[in-house]
Amino acid sequence: MTKTVLIVDDSPSVRQMVRKTLAGAGYQVIEAGDGEQALAELDRTRPDAILTDQNMRRMDGPSFLRNCRHLRREGCRWTTICQNCRRLLR
Structure with a gap:
């Protein structure tokens, strides 16, 4: 079964890069x-x-993650990774 990843980023170019990488990995x-x-x-x-x-x-x-807490109480589980690309670009 294919795993699903939700990408949340306000930069379209970052979303595109991550989407291509993850989609390429299946x-x-x-x-x-x-x-x-x-x-x-x-x-x-x-x-x-x-x-x-x-x-x-x-x-x-x-x-966003604080607003997701109710879903976790309802039994939804996922792994969360937070990124801060601005630090990488300095």
């Missing part, structure tokens, strides 16, 4: 441009992993 990829869009995606699907940026305009990564 993962199904879902994208969201910020935490609000990601919450909407979680209403439709349950990914195996979430890769989220920390700094986003409308809803940042930590706020």
Whole structure:
């Protein structure tokens, strides 16, 4: 069974790079441009992993993860990885 990864990042170029890498490795990829869009995606699907940026305009990564707590209480489980690409680009 193919594993699904939700990518949450406000940079389209970062999402594209990560999507191509993960899809090339055999993962199904879902994208969201910020935490609000990601919450909407979680209403439709349950990914195996979430890769989220920390700094986003409308809803940042930590706020998004706080809003996901109710899903964990309902039994949903996934691995979360937070990234901060700005530090890598300095």
